[in-house]
Amino acid sequence: MDEDEILGYVTAYLKKKGFKQTEKVFQEEFQQNKSSSSSSTLLEPDIANHLLAFSQLENGPARYHNGYSRLRTWTYSSLDLYRHELLRVLYPAFIHCFMDLVAKGHIQEARNFFNTFREDHELMHLRDIQKLEGVLSPTHLKEMEFAHSLRQSKFNIKICEYSYELLLQHLHSTQSTTILGIVNEHINFQVTSGQPSLISDDPEAVTLIGSSQEAANQTNQKEIHWGLLEDSLEERLEKAGALLSDSEKGDGETKEGENDESKKRSIEAGKQGTSVKKIKKDKGGSATGKSAKPEVNTVPAAPRVKPELPLPTIPTEVEHSILEDLRNRVQLSNVALPSVSFYTFINTHNGLSCSSISHDGSLVAGGFSDSSLKVWDMAKLGQQPSSSLSQGDNDTAQNEQILGKSGGKRQYTLFQGHSGPVYAASFCPVGDFLLSSSADSTVRLWSTKLNANLVCYKGHNYPVWDVQFSPMGHYFASCSHDRTARVWSMDRIQPLRIMAGHLSDVDCVQWHANCNYIATGSSDKTVRLWDVQSGECVRVFVGHRGMVLSLSMSPDGRYMASGDEDGTIMMWDLSSGRCVTPLVGHTSCVWSLAFSSEGSLLASGSADCTVKLWDVNTSTKVSRIEEKNGNNRLRSLKTLPTKSTPVNALRFSRRNLLFAAGALVKNV
Numbered sequence: 067m068d069e070d071e072i073l074g075y076v077t078a079y080l081k082k083k084g085f086k087q088t089e090k091v092f093q094e095e096f097q098q099n100k101s102s103s104s105s106s107t108l109l110e111p112d113i114a115n116h117l118l119a120f121s122q123l124e125n126g127p128a129r130y131h132n133g134y135s136r137l138r139t140w141t142y143s144s145l146d147l148y149r150h151e152l153l154r155v156l157y158p159a160f161i162h163c164f165m166d167l168v169a170k171g172h173i174q175e176a177r178n179f180f181n182t183f184r185e186d187h188e189l190m191h192l193r194d195i196q197k198l199e200g201v202l203s204p205t206h207l208k209e210m211e212f213a214h215s216l217r218q219s220k221f222n223i224k225i226c227e228y229s230y231e232l233l234l235q236h237l238h239s240t241q242s243t244t245i246l247g248i249v250n251e252h253i254n255f256q257v258t259s260g261q262p263s264l265i266s267d268d269p270e271a272v273t274l275i276g277s278s279q280e281a282a283n284q285t286n287q288k289e290i291h292w293g294l295l296e297d298s299l300e301e302r303l304e305k306a307g308a309l310l311s312d313s314e315k316g317d318g319e320t321k322e323g324e325n326d327e328s329k330k331r332s333i334e335a336g337k338q339g340t341s342v343k344k345i346k347k348d349k350g351g352s353a354t355g356k357s358a359k360p361e362v363n364t365v366p367a368a369p370r371v372k373p374e375l376p377l378p379t380i381p382t383e384v385e386h387s388i389l390e391d392l393r394n395r396v397q398l399s400n401v402a403l404p405s406v407s408f409y410t411f412i413n414t415h416n417g418l419s420c421s422s423i424s425h426d427g428s429l430v431a432g433g434f435s436d437s438s439l440k441v442w443d444m445a446k447l448g449q450q451p452s453s454s455l456s457q458g459d460n461d462t463a464q465n466e467q468i469l470g471k472s473g474g475k476r477q478y479t480l481f482q483g484h485s486g487p488v489y490a491a492s493f494c495p496v497g498d499f500l501l502s503s504s505a506d507s508t509v510r511l512w513s514t515k516l517n518a519n520l521v522c523y524k525g526h527n528y529p530v531w532d533v534q535f536s537p538m539g540h541y542f543a544s545c546s547h548d549r550t551a552r553v554w555s556m557d558r559i560q561p562l563r564i565m566a567g568h569l570s571d572v573d574c575v576q577w578h579a580n581c582n583y584i585a586t587g588s589s590d591k592t593v594r595l596w597d598v599q600s601g602e603c604v605r606v607f608v609g610h611r612g613m614v615l616s617l618s619m620s621p622d623g624r625y626m627a628s629g630d631e632d633g634t635i636m637m638w639d640l641s642s643g644r645c646v647t648p649l650v651g652h653t654s655c656v657w658s659l660a661f662s663s664e665g666s667l668l669a670s671g672s673a674d675c676t677v678k679l680w681d682v683n684t685s686t687k688v689s690r691i692e693e694k695n696g697n698n699r700l701r702s703l704k705t706l707p708t709k710s711t712p713v714n715a716l717r718f719s720r721r722n723l724l725f726a727a728g729a730l731v732k733n734v
């Protein structure tokens with residue numbers, strides 16, 4: 067083989083690799099050496115064969131299959147001490163080997179590789195695997211948002227120093243240049259000193275970060291004011307309590323009479339007060355309002371902030387009612403658990419999409435897949451058919467709400483107006499207004515007094531998954547399949563703010579206690595905190611392994627809980643942006659979360675047909691040693707199973723009575 071043939075092989079290899087500059091320099095040097103040397107030495111034929119073999123090996127699709135297979139075999143045969151950390155590398159290597167094969171046009175080899183190793187990752191990453199299954203051409207990689215984000219982002223993997231050195235030693239010893247290149251380009255190792263952690267299911271062990279981790283860290287460095295509002299009702303109650311302690315001896319009987327008079331405002335309030343007294347008696351506490359004093363003493367721990375939005379004024383009678391509830395609130399703890407009232411929907415024929423409970427539990431709303439919204443008044447439920455829940459004849463609440471199939475009167479108020487399934491409903495704090503969101507991309511405001519549709523808010527371009535009233539009413543937030551969240555006010559038909567930044571659907575939204583922030587949970591497995599005034603993202607919470615389906619804020623605004631489709635609940639510290647602790651116990655999607663009124667307990671409702679109660683105080687104060695030992699299951703105080711009812715709504719009343727709702731599922 068002469069020099070020209072060798073030149074041709076080398077040049078072809080450089081062209082195939084795209085090394086244009088190298089090819090140009092190589093040809094120039096080759097011509098110089100050829101002209102300066104009169105006698106050219108013949109190279110051995112083996113050199114050309116090695117070049118050809120190396121070129122074919124580098125471009126052949128088999129190198130991905132062989133490289134990943136060797137890494138997988140070595141990982142599973144590693145020592146038990148390091149195996150759970152080394153296994154974290156397999157998923158990023160798997161998806162990038164697959165996408166590299168698709169990008170190079172080796173479609174059949176990519177499908178074979180995908181089907182051969184997909185079972186290893188279906189348990190932890192089933193939804194991602196299902197999305198990638200639709201990638202069949204290089205064009206799909208560019209057009210699919212999820213695949214494009216994977217190509218542009220990096221995986222952050224926690225690993226100890228020993229495991230990291232073992233991995234690099236293996237890749238170098240086996241000359242796995244393909245896997246080594248993927249690791250170098252798409253994985254960011256967070257190496258820790260010492261032995262590997264004892265937690266094999268750490269939610270933060272493998273996380274997908276943006277194109278730059280510094281950007282996410284920089285976002286979490288922004289200052290936020292998580293405290294309670296100045297001159298809030300809790301603060302007024304605290305001041306009134308100080309005055310009451312001096313004068314209650316003289317006119318205690320008079321105040322008790324006034325309290326009894328205010329308790330008669332609604333039937334449910336009376337029921338709630340009775341249940342409250344029973345709980346106090348069972349726990350050996352006093353039946354007077356003095357039991358509320360311990361939780362009041364915890365309020366000053368939260369700083370006071372000014373509202374960034376002009377908040378509506380609370381009517382005097384509503385304010386008195388709320389203060390009365392706060393005075394009679396039961397102090398909950400890990401030894402004083404709440405009473406639970408569960409509302410079960412029957413004969414829904416799998417049509418119930420969502421449910422919502424008013425703040426006092428007197429009204430329950432259900433959204434259905436036939437585009438209808440139904441509201442039950444608990445005080446009138448079970449009365450004779452002659453008493454109708456309809457409070458007026460108007461166009462929105464049609465005759466269907468009055469007449470049943472047999473001519474009798476219905477036990478609920480029917481609201482019709484949406485043209486698609488109703489996915490979310492939310493009562494205002496007072497209970498006289500109700501919001502609903504639908505697949506028709508609209509949000510509707512209903513009056514529970516007039517039984518009428520007041521406004522139809524149009525702004526989203528796709529189905530609206532969730533809508534929530536602010537703690538003070540008037541303002542509300544919605545989130546949609548269009549990957550945005552929007553803040554609205556009742557008196558304007560256009561959104562006040564649009565929050566954009568999530569990479570996928572925004573599935574749930576929740577207001578902060580001081581109304582200055584909203585939190586959004588997304589299918590991109592992240593939770594974001596947004597400043598309502600500026601519309602900017604001020605926190606990014608990364609750690610979930612599945613889509614985030616539920617959110618709840620602690621009453622003092624310090625913590626936030628989020629639940630995902632895998633059944634994991636994560637408690638976040640808003641000021642630092644870090645996960646305080648994961649709460650593991652549910653076996654299916656967590657659809658609803660609710661903090662107790664003083665923030666000592668967290669209730670979670672799941673598709674596994676259970677309600678779980680968690681001790682927030684020990685969960686947020688757990689030591690690192692206990693966390694490593696995996697004692698997070700001990701923070702579950704009690705599990706309340708239903709017969710066969712997935713729980714999709716939870717609400718703590720102001721007196722700390724827990725309401726829950728769900729639709730009975732018949733097992734065929």
